[in-house]
Amino acid sequence: MKPGGIPSLSRVPVVGNLYSLLRLGIVGFLTASTERPHKLQRLNLLGKSFVLINDPALAQEVLVNLSGKLAQGPILNHFAKKFLGEGLLTAENELHNKRKKKMIPVFRPAHVRLFRGVIDDLVVAEFAKLRAGEIEFNTLLETLNQELVSKVLFGQGQSTGELARDIGYMNKFVLGETLQPAPLPPWVWTPGRARARKILGKIDHTISTIISSRQAHLASSQEERKLMIDHLLEVFRNDDQTLDAVAIRNEAMGIYVAGHETSASALTWIFYTLLKHPAIRDRVTAEARASTEQYETQMPYTTNLIKEVLRVYPPVYLLSRTVLEDLSLDGRQIRKGEFLMINLIGIHRSEKVHLGASELRPERHDDPSDPVNSLPGSYIPFSAGTRSCIGASFALVQMLSVVRHFCQRFDFATDHLPEERYEALVTMKPKFRVRAKIYPVSPPGTL
Numbered sequence: 253m254k255p256g257g258i259p260s261l262s263r264v265p266v267v268g269n270l271y272s273l274l275r276l277g278i279v280g281f282l283t284a285s286t287e288r289p290h291k292l293q294r295l296n297l298l299g300k301s302f303v304l305i306n307d308p309a310l311a312q313e314v315l316v317n318l319s320g321k322l323a324q325g326p327i328l329n330h331f332a333k334k335f336l337g338e339g340l341l342t343a344e345n346e347l348h349n350k351r352k353k354k355m356i357p358v359f360r361p362a363h364v365r366l367f368r369g370v371i372d373d374l375v376v377a378e379f380a381k382l383r384a385g386e387i388e389f390n391t392l393l394e395t396l397n398q399e400l401v402s403k404v405l406f407g408q409g410q411s412t413g414e415l416a417r418d419i420g421y422m423n424k425f426v427l428g429e430t431l432q433p434a435p436l437p438p439w440v441w442t443p444g445r446a447r448a449r450k451i452l453g454k455i456d457h458t459i460s461t462i463i464s465s466r467q468a469h470l471a472s473s474q475e476e477r478k479l480m481i482d483h484l485l486e487v488f489r490n491d492d493q494t495l496d497a498v499a500i501r502n503e504a505m506g507i508y509v510a511g512h513e514t515s516a517s518a519l520t521w522i523f524y525t526l527l528k529h530p531a532i533r534d535r536v537t538a539e540a541r542a543s544t545e546q547y548e549t550q551m552p553y554t555t556n557l558i559k560e561v562l563r564v565y566p567p568v569y570l571l572s573r574t575v576l577e578d579l580s581l582d583g584r585q586i587r588k589g590e591f592l593m594i595n596l597i598g599i600h601r602s603e604k605v606h607l608g609a610s611e612l613r614p615e616r617h618d619d620p621s622d623p624v625n626s627l628p629g630s631y632i633p634f635s636a637g638t639r640s641c642i643g644a645s646f647a648l649v650q651m652l653s654v655v656r657h658f659c660q661r662f663d664f665a666t667d668h669l670p671e672e673r674y675e676a677l678v679t680m681k682p683k684f685r686v687r688a689k690i691y692p693v694s695p696p697g698t699l
């Protein structure tokens with residue numbers, strides 16, 4: 253036993269659990285962890301120590317009841333803040349609560365319905381460009397989702413492609429700095445840091461130009477407020493009614509970063525699943541083709557399939573927190589400054605939690621007595637408690653729209669699906685290309 257009486261998985265100094273992690277991969281390691289008897293486990297990695305939470309009730313306790321004693325984990329807390337500024341994704345406690353109150357109306361159902369119009373138009377236009385033959389879903393869906401979030405945030409006609417590339421660069425840069433085994437002090441100059449500073453300046457300039465031009469446009473036109481930026485412009489005003497441009501910039505960046513890669517990963521797994529299970533694909537296709545513009549309520553099976561894919565392949569597969577004051581969890585002492593990691597994917601895939609956990613069963617989401625609906629902490633693809641995903645209903649509409657329009661327009665199949673492997677960094681994506689042959693089922697423009 254180690255400090256706090258939490259069982260440790262490795263007694264090897266310095267290297268700690270690195271060997272098992274390399275051998276099993278992150279996903280294999282996390283999945284195996286929940287099948288061991290311990291609800292809490294201490295992990296040691298290159299001299300750093302983490303407490304891994306493998307139990308749904310304890311996950312719920314941490315996310316909901318103990319949230320006031322916790323801050324975000326090191327990636328968001330120390331590193332991403334420099335890039336994203338203080339916004340919903342990175343702010344803590346008081347400021348976080350204040351921001352969440354302001355941001356909830358931006359994502360209210362009436363607004364999400366308006367955003368849906370922008371999403372549908374873009375998805376239809378993008379799929380109209382596809383021709384019969386082989387396509388590769390990973391890149392298609394990544395690019396589509398980048399554009400989608402940019403358009404819903406900032407609208408048509410902006411040079412969002414370059415902005416997306418710049419934000420993508422910063423994302424990778426921040427992750428690279430975070431994962432350094434021996435990080436350099438912040439004042440050390442490196443060519444990478446100099447380039448990142450330059451790109452960050454460019455991002456700030458582009459977003460502030462977008463903010464002022466949209467503000468001017470709305471002031472001089474009767475156009476319906478259908479973009480996210482329109483609602484951010486409404487919500488973020490200082491006491492003297494001037495615009496809080498820094499808050500808008502930070503929230504827009506946070507939405508962009510949190511909103512595009514997660515949905516793109518989920519959608520790639522959804523199409524992988526449709527290719528792997530022809531019977532499911534046929535049901536989803538039938539539902540898509542029978543649906544109308546009001547499809548959100550007309551595709552219950554597809555909605556359950558999306559939920560089930562988020563159980564088996566959760567894009568956010570691990571949640572991390574920093575302990576702000578000593579606390580007790582499951583009768584064990586956890587000290588201020590420790591890192592907690594909630595084993596989200598392990599809990600989702602655990603046979604101890606979900607009956608037939610390894611099987612894909614969309615129907616389980618319809619059953620009120622199934623753990624996904626009745627056991628708090630057992631199904632948390634969007635997290636839980638004060639920090640839960642504000643974009644969850646937006647993400648569901650976004651994914652439903654993409655699946656619906658694709659299945660309406662194309663028949664698709666493959667005779668070769670590679671072995672399932674995972675690339676688990678910020679989000680969990682397939683570490684292989686998902687390819688299929690597509691066959692248009694009606695002439696472009698007639699849907």
Ligand code: HEM
Binds near residue numbers: 340508510515
């Ligand atoms: C399938 C898609 C998505 C998944 C699986 C997902 C998952 C999550 C999770 C697990 C968290 C909480 C992280 C934590 O507890 O530390 C989160 C937070 C967040 N998500 Fe999502 N997300 C998705 C899509 C989106 C979209 C489309 C948006 C915006 C348009 C968005 C915006 C946010 C924001 C702003 C937060 C921070 C909330 C807060 O701290 O209060 N997400 N997301």
